[in-house]
Amino acid sequence: MSEKADQQKQNILKLITESQVWTSTFRHGYADTPRNRALQISANVWLHLHPTKVRRHGIRYRYTWCAGGLTFLLYLVTVVTGVVLMFYYRPTGEYAYHDIKYLDFDVPFGMFTRNMHRWAAHGMVIMVWLHMFRVFMTGSYKPPREFNWVVGVLLLTLTLLLSFTGYLLPWDQLAIWAVTVGTNMARAAPLVGTEGPFGPEIGVTPRYNMRTLLTAAVNVGPPTLMRFYVLHCIFIPVIASMLMILHFWRIRKDGGISGPL
Amino acid sequence: MSSEVVHSDHPIDRPADLKVGAGKLRIRAGTGEEVLPDKIHSWPYFVRVEFIAGLIMFLFLCVWSLAIDAPMEEPANPSMTPNPSKAPWYFLGLQEMLVYFDPWLAGVVFPTLIIVGLMVIPYIDINPRGNGYYTFKERWFAILTFFFGFHVLWVVQIFIGVFLRGPGWNFFMPWEFWDSHKIVALNNIDWPYLLGARGYWTSFMIGGATVGGFFSVIPLFWKMFENKPAMRQLGFVRYLVVSGLFMTMMLMPFKMVLRWTLNVKYLWITPWFNI
Ligand code: HEM
Numbered sequence: 001m002s003e004k005a006d007q008q009k010q011n012i013l014k015l016i017t018e019s020q021v022w023t024s025t026f027r028h029g030y031a032d033t034p035r036n037r038a039l040q041i042s043a044n045v046w047l048h049l050h051p052t053k054v055r056r057h058g059i060r061y062r063y064t065w066c067a068g069g070l071t072f073l074l075y076l077v078t079v080v081t082g083v084v085l086m087f088y089y090r091p092t093g094e095y096a097y098h099d100i101k102y103l104d105f106d107v108p109f110g111m112f113t114r115n116m117h118r119w120a121a122h123g124m125v126i127m128v129w130l131h132m133f134r135v136f137m138t139g140s141y142k143p144p145r146e147f148n149w150v151v152g153v154l155l156l157t158l159t160l161l162l163s164f165t166g167y168l169l170p171w172d173q174l175a176i177w178a179v180t181v182g183t184n185m186a187r188a189a190p191l192v193g194t195e196g197p198f199g200p201e202i203g204v205t206p207r208y209n210m211r212t213l214l215t216a217a218v219n220v221g222p223p224t225l226m227r228f229y230v231l232h233c234i235f236i237p238v239i240a241s242m243l244m245i246l247h248f249w250r251i252r253k254d255g256g257i258s259g260p261l
Numbered sequence: 262m263s264s265e266v267v268h269s270d271h272p273i274d275r276p277a278d279l280k281v282g283a284g285k286l287r288i289r290a291g292t293g294e295e296v297l298p299d300k301i302h303s304w305p306y307f308v309r310v311e312f313i314a315g316l317i318m319f320l321f322l323c324v325w326s327l328a329i330d331a332p333m334e335e336p337a338n339p340s341m342t343p344n345p346s347k348a349p350w351y352f353l354g355l356q357e358m359l360v361y362f363d364p365w366l367a368g369v370v371f372p373t374l375i376i377v378g379l380m381v382i383p384y385i386d387i388n389p390r391g392n393g394y395y396t397f398k399e400r401w402f403a404i405l406t407f408f409f410g411f412h413v414l415w416v417v418q419i420f421i422g423v424f425l426r427g428p429g430w431n432f433f434m435p436w437e438f439w440d441s442h443k444i445v446a447l448n449n450i451d452w453p454y455l456l457g458a459r460g461y462w463t464s465f466m467i468g469g470a471t472v473g474g475f476f477s478v479i480p481l482f483w484k485m486f487e488n489k490p491a492m493r494q495l496g497f498v499r500y501l502v503v504s505g506l507f508m509t510m511m512l513m514p515f516k517m518v519l520r521w522t523l524n525v526k527y528l529w530i531t532p533w534f535n536i
Contacts, residue, residue, distance in 0.1 A: 034302070037302040037303075037304045037305070038302065038304075040304040041302075041303050041304050041308075047303075047304070047308065050303045050307060050308070051303060052302065052303055052304075053300040053301060053302055053303060054300065054301065054303050054306075054307050055299055055300055056299055056300065056301050058307075059301075059306055059307045059310050061310065061314070066310070066311065066314040069311055069314065069315070070314060070315070070318050073315050073318060073319070074318070074322075077319070077322065097336045097337065100333060101333070104330075104333060111330060111331075112326055112327065114331050115325075115326035115327075115329070115330055115331050116322060116323070116326045117331075118331040119322060119325050119326055119329070119331070120322055123318075123322065125351050129411075132379075133411065136382075136404075136407055137395055137404070138391075138393060138394060138395060139390075139391040139392045139393065139394070139396075139400065140392070140393060141382055141383040141386075142383060142386070142388075142389065142391075142392040142393075143383075143389075143392075145383070146383035146384060149380075149382065149383050150380045150383070153376060153379045153380045156379075157376055160351060160352075163349065163351065164349060164352070167349050170331075170333060171336065171337045172332075172333055172334040172335060172336060172337055173334040173335050173336070173337060173338060173341070173343055174332055174333075174334045175337060176337040176338075176339065177342065177343055177346040177347075178346070178347060178348050178349050180346065181346050181347065181348045181356065182348045182349070182352060184364070184368075185355070185359075185364050185367070185368025185369060186368070186369070187364070188363065188364030188365040188368055188369060189365065189368075189369040190365050190369065190370070190534075193365070193369070195364070195365075196364075196365045196369065197365055197533045197534040198533060219339060220339070221339065258392065258393040259393040259394070260392075260393050260394045261392070261393065
């Protein structure tokens, strides 16, 4: 390139990168300097979940197995695919099963979306167990991270409940019987179940007990479907998201990723 | 610990990257050695790691979802109970406990204790060592207990529930035909009966004594080791929580073994509950 053309190119670049539109959009340069590396994190709303600097050992795969981050990734996959599914799905006894069939056979990429949702949910259950196992093995629940471990256990419980409430929604044989088996146990709860120790003595009836609180009826039926749908799509995700925010915030407040002192 | 690595093959330790990202090499006071600083820039080192892990997981999930379809059976039919009816796989550990305990224990009390037990771990494990690095030697009791509870009692039960349970919740090897008319002798008997007790009250007493005896390990152990420094440090209240959770967990293998060897059904029968 001639010197003149080179000069021209520089001028045009300058014109663009110093324009109001550019400077208001991109808040720092991209030259590989320590300052820009820090800004790349702290000036980005998504990335600033991270500290600008991390402890060297903390980014090794063999330390964290990335298990917490991958749990979060799988959660995000279920949120995105779940919203797509909601466009097609009606949680009633008449429609639920057929809406899923319609998704499977007629909606473009419907089967794929449903598969992604389901397998990501199962993957999340496995990842969250692995994450807990990793945190246990590195002793990362020890001071000052005790509280974040407790938040984690709540997240684990919510992850299982999310999966369980979603299991009912296809409204097929697999769904209702798995949920029947699962909710049957509530019948046996001490004090609040009809068949549990001291339940009848206290006045729990087959219609009003711990199980019917979950199933909204004596047997798993359409009212249960509606209840599980709301729990699955709104109630539990909102609570779980709030706890995840708390979890991530506490990681930073507890001094970042754990490591030898 | 890791700051003692001077140069390794890991990309974050390459001298070229050190100039900007990983910071300048420092000279350690005293020895004069060059050491790497403990902190490195998240961009690009950490974000890169996350990106790669996320990408691999995402691609894996896509391929899986293209290859295997989510299950969809016949429409829900309340009048046709499939045999076996299995809970979702991640709850099969609980369903498996139903083989050995009544639902109020297996389905309600034990799950609650599992959740609560997990939550109190940081408060009952007062061993300050092994915080932030992998070690077995420095906290073998904690690790073995977790291993037993999680891998043996939870994960293995899930495998049994998924692969080895068929109609009637009977045991089938994977290659065996799921014969729903398989005849399994129901010869389980209660523990006091096995010991020869026939009267109602004698059985009640024997059962109570057995369960009580099982848990009496807790005070006995305390009396034996009360004055050991480790026990002193733990304190009485924490000891009660640790040992209570531990022995309750051990009730499961205890009963499993009694069932397999002696066909024991219940240890203790009362008018209100059976264990
Ligand atoms: C929805 C579920 C969860 C998500 C999305 C999540 C996410 C994360 C992430 C991204 C980290 C950063 C380090 C890493 O990736 O390992 C982390 C750390 C941590 N998590 Fe979780 N987590 C979840 C559940 C749990 C559970 C079940 C536990 C424990 C019972 C737990 C306890 C902790 C603790 C103590 C840390 C700090 C670890 C350290 O500093 O080394 N989390 N979590």
